[in-house]
Amino acid sequence: MATHRRAQRPGERVSVRDHLPPEAQLFFAHDRAWCLRQAREVGTACAELIEQMLTDRILERLRAAQGVLRMRDTYGAERLEAACARALLHASPFYRTVKIILAGGYDRQPLSVAEFGHVHAPGARFVRSAQLLFDPDAPRH
Numbered sequence: 001m002a003t004h005r006r007a008q009r010p011g012e013r014v015s016v017r018d019h020l021p022p023e024a025q026l027f028f029a030h031d032r033a034w035c036l037r038q039a040r041e042v043g044t045a046c047a048e049l050i051e052q053m054l055t056d057r058i059l060e061r062l063r064a065a066q067g068v069l070r071m072r073d074t075y076g077a078e079r080l081e082a083a084c085a086r087a088l089l090h091a092s093p094f095y096r097t098v099k100i101i102l103a104g105g106y107d108r109q110p111l112s113v114a115e116f117g118h119v120h121a122p123g124a125r126f127v128r129s130a131q132l133l134f135d136p137d138a139p140r141h
Contacts, residue, residue: 043081082107
């Protein structure tokens with residue numbers, strides 16, 4: 001049995017972390033600062049991607065950031081860093097983007113879109129860089 005302070009506003013939750021289930025305690029232990037430290041250990045691209053994910057305080061992406069960092073267990077730090085770099089190149093700092101890059105093995109392909117003018121993905125008809133999409137005068141390679 002435990003007592004808690006009284007909530008001040010309707011809908012406000014008041015709990016003691018020690019009383020939460022183990023998985024909830026782990027979630028709260030892996031806060032923003034923890035995610036940023038772990039991302040810096042992976043590399044600069046991963047750190048930048050996680051930082052971008054966590055900058056919008058209105059749309060909390062803490063769980064997504066934790067998910068990206070968990071991919072290191074499956075794919076390794078080197079592949080995760082390459083996938084984060086590719087996601088940043090395409091201005092798509094999202095969990096789903098990193099997951100698709102790693103699952104498809106796209107992290108192992110050359111990184112520079114400028115060399116090719118566009119990116120080919122198996123099963124996709126057209127995948128172009130933003131420059132080609134929005135700038136009709138951009139040089140086509």
